[in-house]
Amino acid sequence: MAKNLPPVTIFWFRRDLRLEDNTGLVKALATGHPVLPIFIFDPNILDGLSRDDARVTFIFDTLQTLKSQLRQPHGSDLALYHGQPSAVFEQLVRSYSIAAVYANHDYEPYARQRDAQIGALLGRHQVKFFTFKDHVLFETDEIVKQDNQPYVVYTAYMQRWKTAWREKGSCTETSSPNWENLLKHIALPSLSLSDIGFKRAAVTVPAARTGHVWLHDYRDTRDFPAREGTSRLGPHLRFGTISIRKIFHKSEQVGAEAFCNELIWREFFGQILWHFPHTPESCFKPRFDHIAWRNDESEFKHWCQGMTGYPLVDAGMRQLNQTGFMHNRVRMVTASFLCKHLLIDWRWGEAYFAEKLLDYEMASNVGNWQWVAGCGVDAAPYFRIFNPMAQADKFDRDKRYIRTWIKDFNTSSYPQPIVEHAWARKRCLNAYQRALGAS
Structure with missing residues (x-):
């Protein structure tokens, strides 16, 4: 027809x-x-x-x-x-x-x-x-070293990125679309959720925070999970309901350098995935493939359910399970706990986050999990092991975030720690050192 x-x-x-x-x-x-x-x-x-x-x-x-x-x-x-x-x-x-x-x-x-x-x-x-x-603002091989090799250290990439941005000029939008050229007045196929085998979710994606107020305070508030200090833009950037050009332009206008740097992290991990497409399955640094992960399924289940006995870890996992969101600082702590305290393969955690996160984006998720596990580009040193108790004292001192998500906090029903921190830290260091010695 x-x-x-x-x-x-x-x-x-x-x-x-x-x-x-x-x-x-x-x-x-x-x-x-x-x-x-x-x-x-x-x-x-x-x-x-x-x-x-x-x-x-x-x-x-x-x-x-x-x-x-x-x-x-x-x-x-x-x-x-x-x-x-x-x-x-x-x-x-x-x-x-x-x-x-x-x-x-x-x-x-x-x-x-x-x-x-x-x-x-x-x-x-x-x-x-x-x-x-x-x-993205810069893609694939637009930001590379002088020898045309990809950057694998964020700081060097970020510096070159900013130089290229200054050389490019101001952040401009695309030209105005010619709406008259849309196909007019024709019946087009449509679908319902049930037509594709789905039903309406109980969890909803929050609206994007596009005002200026949170941008002004981002540097000072972003690490405190009880505050509304982060952007909640992740799902909107992931699915393109908002333009990266507009977000970056607004961030520049208000001088929100810390948030601009986070957007550049997103581009850094994006180009890593492009140049190294094996990284969702394999460590960027092959010598870390020798780690003897314990992969205890019972302990993994406790981590998934937010039942490790470490309140900041458990609050984060319960927030994730209930809302599809977890605060950025807490993501680092929960991920470190899985890899370092429990010696469970980072790929298990990455897959769980992929299932649950509303803002799941492969490049950033894989990049951040490998960063925490110490096996990725520009990774945290393997001997950097977050102390979840010290992190809670520093970033949730009054336990407001913890109490929001752990209703049985400080009660007899809340579990005892699944593992002792100092002992787990020593076990982790030994496992990593054996793996690196074998490589």
């Missing part, structure tokens, strides 16, 4: 779920062909998730908002599909005369394989596939 339409350009939404300041969408709308916006619920991603995953609900609700924004005032719509991307595009090339497909870059290993497959498929149908930088 739609083959009778003039040639269309397809814009494929992925990790860029917004109309505003969307590079690939602007480029698509500038082609002169009517633009058909689509989104694909990919079973390769969905099948490993729980049926009430809050991130799927968030994506679904965001897509409904996009559909409404495209309908009014633009008289267009967003087509929703569920299936293997290759099968969806085979259907699209049969249904439309396609001039080209536009999208924004996605850098994770599966996404790179998928895009190569789709590019080849479209090529067989003489359809061009264009993708653009949108998710």
Whole structure:
């Protein structure tokens, strides 16, 4: 039926779920062909998730908002599909005369394989596939050393990043989109949550904190988990409901250098994943592959449930399980406890965070877990072992955060420590030293 339409350009939404300041969408709308916006619920991603995953609900609700924004005032719509991307595009090339497909870059290993497959498929149908930088400010090999090798130390990367940023000039948004080029007044396929095998989650993704107040105080408040001192922007950057260009520009405007540096950490880990795509499965530093992890399943279960007997660790895990969020400082402490105190493989913890975190992003999650375990790029030294009691005294002195999430704190029902700190620290050091001696 739609083959009778003039040639269309397809814009494929992925990790860029917004109309505003969307590079690939602007480029698509500038082609002169009517633009058909689509989104694909990919079973390769969905099948490993729980049926009430809050991130799927968030994506679904965001897509409904996009559909409404495209309908009014633009008289267009967003087509929703569920299936293997290759099968969806085979259907699209049969249904439309396609001039080209536009999208924004996605850098994770599966996404790179998928895009190569789709590019080849479209090529067989003489359809061009264009993708653009949108998710980050500098990507892949834009920030490299003089010998074109990737940086593996954050400070050096950050310094070069800032130099390149100054040379580039001010943070500018994309040009204004030509909304007149949207495909108009055509019935497009839609879906419900149940159509893709999911139900509405009880946990919701909080709205982005886009005001200036928290940015002013970020450096002073970000390490204290009882305060609202962090951005809560993680899920919105992950799924692109907000533009990284706008966030960085606002941070620069108010002089929030500490927060800008955190955004650069995100880009640092992103380029590490690009250059070293094996790191989700393997240590960046191979000699750490010799660590004899204990991997006690009972102790891992206690950690997951927030029942280790160490209040700051348990408060963090209970916050994660109940809300899909954990404070950044507490993430470091809980991760260190798993790897160092319990000698459980960092990959177990990374997978659990991947399941639970609303802001899960592979590059940052893998990078931070390897950092804590001492086996990644620019890692904390293996002998740096967070003392969870000292961390609680320093960053939650009045126990407000702990009491918020551990209702049985200081009662007989709260468990005794699963392991003694000093003894566990010594055991960890011995295990690491044996592994490094064997490498």
